[in-house]
Amino acid sequence: MREATRILVLNAGSSSVKYQLIEMLDGRRLAVGLVEKIGERTGRLVHTPIHGERRESERVFADHAAALKAVAAELAADGVGLDSPELAAIGHRVVHGGKRFTAPTVITDEVLKEIRRLVPVAPLHNPANITGIEVARALRPDLPQVAVFDTAFHTTIPDHAARYAIDTAVADEHRVRRYGFHGTSHQYVSRATARLLGKDPAEVNVIVLHLGNGASAAAVAGGVCVDTSMGLTPLEGLVMGTRSGDIDPGVVFHLHRVGGLSIDEIDDLLNRRSGLLGLCGENDMREIMRRAEEGDQAATLAFDAYVHRLRKYLGGYYAVLGRVDAIAFTAGVGENAAPVRAAACAGLTELGIEVDPELNSVRSGQARVISPEYSRVVVAVVPTDEELEIAQQAYTVVHQG
Ligand SMILES: Nc1ncnc2c1ncn2[C@@H]1O[C@H](COP(=O)(O)OP(=O)(O)O)[C@@H](O)[C@H]1O
Ligand SMILES: CC(=O)OP(=O)(O)O
Numbered sequence: 001m002r003e004a005t006r007i008l009v010l011n012a013g014s015s016s017v018k019y020q021l022i023e024m025l026d027g028r029r030l031a032v033g034l035v036e037k038i039g040e041r042t043g044r045l046v047h048t049p050i051h052g053e054r055r056e057s058e059r060v061f062a063d064h065a066a067a068l069k070a071v072a073a074e075l076a077a078d079g080v081g082l083d084s085p086e087l088a089a090i091g092h093r094v095v096h097g098g099k100r101f102t103a104p105t106v107i108t109d110e111v112l113k114e115i116r117r118l119v120p121v122a123p124l125h126n127p128a129n130i131t132g133i134e135v136a137r138a139l140r141p142d143l144p145q146v147a148v149f150d151t152a153f154h155t156t157i158p159d160h161a162a163r164y165a166i167d168t169a170v171a172d173e174h175r176v177r178r179y180g181f182h183g184t185s186h187q188y189v190s191r192a193t194a195r196l197l198g199k200d201p202a203e204v205n206v207i208v209l210h211l212g213n214g215a216s217a218a219a220v221a222g223g224v225c226v227d228t229s230m231g232l233t234p235l236e237g238l239v240m241g242t243r244s245g246d247i248d249p250g251v252v253f254h255l256h257r258v259g260g261l262s263i264d265e266i267d268d269l270l271n272r273r274s275g276l277l278g279l280c281g282e283n284d285m286r287e288i289m290r291r292a293e294e295g296d297q298a299a300t301l302a303f304d305a306y307v308h309r310l311r312k313y314l315g316g317y318y319a320v321l322g323r324v325d326a327i328a329f330t331a332g333v334g335e336n337a338a339p340v341r342a343a344a345c346a347g348l349t350e351l352g353i354e355v356d357p358e359l360n361s362v363r364s365g366q367a368r369v370i371s372p373e374y375s376r377v378v379v380a381v382v383p384t385d386e387e388l389e390i391a392q393q394a395y396t397v398v399h400q401g
C-alpha cells in the first residue's frame, strides 16, 4: 500500500467551507477550493486542482453536509477523492478550544462533545466546525480527524493579561477569561516574520495584526504569545467587518434596560450588524476605501475608526513587549490594504516605526518588508497560511501515533 502523506484541511465557516488538499512530502497544494453561500438560494463552488483548469459552479448547497459532499466529488473527479489511500488525516480548524485544548487533538466522541459545549462562546464558528467534523467523519470513519484550535497558541498568555478584573469565583465558575483566537495564524505569521528577519523566533518580539473578516492583534515575545485582543469570544478587540470589538459593557445593559432589546438581539447586533458594516453599511474594506476616496463621510468614519482602534492596540502591545522588532500585517485586509497599513503606522517615527510608501504599494503574495532600511522596527506584510499550519500540525499528530 502507498504511504499516506496527504492531509485534507477543512476550515468550515458559518456559510462557507474553505479546503485544501496538501501533499506533506513537498507542501504541494493538490487542490484548493471554497464553497460559499451555503444555505442561500444560490451557492458557489470554486475548485482549483494543481493540474488542470479552475472549475467554478453556481448551485444550491442546502447545508454543510451538501457542501462537503460536493467537495468530495470534486476531489474524486481529480483522482484524489476522500477514499484515496494516500490521505493520512483530515485537519479541521476549530475556533474555540477553551482551556482544555492546548495542542492539536485527534477527535473522539468525547472531544466533539467538549467542542459542542463551547458553542455559546463561539456562536459564529464552533457550530460550523462541528458540522464539518461530523460530515467528514461520516465520509471517512476510519481516518484520523484532527482538530487544530484557534485558541491553542494563546494558552501561554499570563494570568494578568488573560484574567478580566471581575470576581474570581464567578469567573472560575463560568470559565470567563481571555482565550484569544486566530492563534494558528498568529503562530504561523510570527514565525514567518522571524524567518524574514533571518532570526530565530526565540530572538524576536513581534506584533501580529491579523486583519480579515474577524480581526485580532497579538503580542508575541520570543515566539510565545503574551497578549491578544480577542477574549472569551471572538467579539473583543479590534473593529471588524461585522463585529464591534471593544465596547463599554454598560452599552449592553443600556440597550437591554432602556432600549428594550433582548440579549439575543444585542448579541446579533454586536456580532453581525456592527463593526465596519454598522458604521457605514458595508463590511468589505475594498468598497469602504473606494467610497472614502470619493468623499463618502460614513465610509471615511468607518475607515478612521478601524485604524484608530488598530493604533491603540499597536501602541498597547508596544508597551507590553517593551522592545518590538517587527510588526506584521496579515489576512485579507492586512495583506492587501496599503492605506490601512500606512494609516496604522503614520506618525510613529518616535517609536522607531516607519513605512516606505513605495514598498508599501508593492502588490505581491510574498512576505516582504515595507519599512525603510533605517527603521528601528521592521514593518512587514506576511501572508498567513492557516491551512498549511493546520496540515503540518495534523500530520505531526498522526505520525506521533
Ligand atoms: N485588495 C483588497 N483590498 C482591501 N481589502 C481587501 C482586499 N482583498 C480582500 N480584502 C478584505 O479582506 C477581507 C477578508 O479577509 P480574509 O482574511 O479572507 O477573511 P476571513 O478568512 O476571515 O474570511 C474582506 O472583508 C475584504 O475587505
Ligand atoms: C475567530 C475568528 O474571528 O475567525 P474568522 O476571522 O475566520 O471569522
Ligand SMILES: [Mg+2]
Pocket: 212, 213, 331
Ligand atoms: Mg480567516
